[in-house]
Amino acid sequence: MFKRSAVIASTLALATLGAATACSSSGSSGSSGSGGASTPTVRLMVGGIDKQIYLPYQLAQNLGFYKKYGVNVELSTEQDGGVGAEDAMASGQVDMSGAWYNHTIDFQMKGKAVEDIIQLSGAPGERVMCATGSNVHSAADFKGKVIGVTDIGSGTDTLIKFLAAQKGLKTSDFSRLGVGAGATVVAALQNHKAACAITTQPTVAALEKKGIAYSAIDLATTSGAQGALGGEWPAAAVLARTQWVNDHKDAAQKVVDALVATMHWINTHTATDIANNLPASYVSNALVTKDDYIAALTQDKGQFLPDGLMPAGGPKTSLATEELAGNANSSANLSTTFTNDFVIAANKLEGFTTTTTPAGPNG
Numbered sequence: 001m002f003k004r005s006a007v008i009a010s011t012l013a014l015a016t017l018g019a020a021t022a023c024s025s026s027g028s029s030g031s032s033g034s035g036g037a038s039t040p041t042v043r044l045m046v047g048g049i050d051k052q053i054y055l056p057y058q059l060a061q062n063l064g065f066y067k068k069y070g071v072n073v074e075l076s077t078e079q080d081g082g083v084g085a086e087d088a089m090a091s092g093q094v095d096m097s098g099a100w101y102n103h104t105i106d107f108q109m110k111g112k113a114v115e116d117i118i119q120l121s122g123a124p125g126e127r128v129m130c131a132t133g134s135n136v137h138s139a140a141d142f143k144g145k146v147i148g149v150t151d152i153g154s155g156t157d158t159l160i161k162f163l164a165a166q167k168g169l170k171t172s173d174f175s176r177l178g179v180g181a182g183a184t185v186v187a188a189l190q191n192h193k194a195a196c197a198i199t200t201q202p203t204v205a206a207l208e209k210k211g212i213a214y215s216a217i218d219l220a221t222t223s224g225a226q227g228a229l230g231g232e233w234p235a236a237a238v239l240a241r242t243q244w245v246n247d248h249k250d251a252a253q254k255v256v257d258a259l260v261a262t263m264h265w266i267n268t269h270t271a272t273d274i275a276n277n278l279p280a281s282y283v284s285n286a287l288v289t290k291d292d293y294i295a296a297l298t299q300d301k302g303q304f305l306p307d308g309l310m311p312a313g314g315p316k317t318s319l320a321t322e323e324l325a326g327n328a329n330s331s332a333n334l335s336t337t338f339t340n341d342f343v344i345a346a347n348k349l350e351g352f353t354t355t356t357t358p359a360g361p362n363g
Contacts, residue, residue, distance in 0.1 A: 040251035041072040044238070046098035047085040048181055049077035050282040052201040052297055053125030053236050055274065056304070057098045060262040062277050069261070071254035084154070086239060090114060095244055096255065100124070100155040101234040101310075102318045104337035109328050113242035116338035118256045118346075119310045120263060122232040122356075123225035123303040124159060127204050128217035130196040131189045136216050139163035148179035148188050148197030155235075156198045161325040163217065163228065182287060189213045201296040206287040220300045231317035234310060235303070242336070253342050260308045260346035267306035271297035308343040309356040315363030335361040 089097035107114040130136040149157040179188040207213040218224030322328035
């Protein structure tokens with residue numbers, strides 16, 4: 001869904017290539033753990049692994065939680081111009097994807113069974129950043145302008161179409177341009193290729209610091225998402241093909257166990273603690289300093305759910321977005337697009353207290 005920052009793309013491209021070479025084509029292969037026990041291996045591709053909205057996947061690795069809960073997770077990331085994380089998962093190139101929940105609805109409309117097994121955030125974590133002097137203050141002002149999205153057909157594209165439709169605009173009233181993420185978003189706004197672009201931290205902080213753009217629409221915080229989208233909008237999640245989940249329930253549970261522990265860790269630690277446990281290249285690069293990264297995460301940390309449960313009403317809000325954007329219809333069966341079963345078991349395993357009101361079978 002989201003593309004890589006050019007700053008560390010080459011480094012992670014090598015890491016991704018190595019991971020792809022090392023893992024078996026069948027996925028979830030067993031490897032010998034301590035004492036000869038079999039440790040499942042799971043391949044998980046993230047839609048932009050260095051983005052703040054997707055930090056839990058790598059954080060779990062760095063904290064040693066995957067190993068602690070008995071699973072070997074091989075992380076990779078989308079590459080500019082490459083296959084999206086959710087499409088790589090749906091086609092079997094990887095076992096799981098770190099992507100937005102709404103893709104499960106899109107896949108169902110295409111006849112593919114994909115489900116969300118843990119929900120990491122209740123807001124998209126995005127902001128519509130508009131170039132200084134553009135005078136755009138709401139989606140109504142998109143008319144006649146070029147709006148940058150990660151890629152045409154991506155989750156950010158859906159959000160932009162939805163925001164515009166809420167203000168009575170048709171897709172023909174404005175233009176959408178794929179501008180990727182990170183440095184390419186900065187260039188698009190700085191060079192006036194786009195009047196606005198929807199993007200995440202730490203790119204948001206870089207744009208504000210350089211005076212290139214301002215935040216016109218807040219979809220980064222839970223309150224911002226509720227105001228703009230009509231409710232909690234489940235975004236970052238772990239998606240997998242339903243058949244794969246049914247065939248690898250033990251591996252799926254171990255991944256969820258590790259990520260539930262990570263979400264509770266995030267909830268009880270500061271942005272500084274989190275930054276200190278992420279790769280240095282994620283938190284300090286050509287776009288932002290570590291202090292900028294920490295300030296941005298402090299501001300938007302509330303998007304992360306402390307227990308991994310799908311919030312009540314979240315699937316319905318997401319479906320409403322997909323319908324208004326023209327990507328889905330009311331025939332969607334939300335009960336098959338997510339499950340809380342793994343998350344409930346994971347919270348019980350550690351005696352965690354859940355704080356999210358979970359969605360029921362119909363969202």
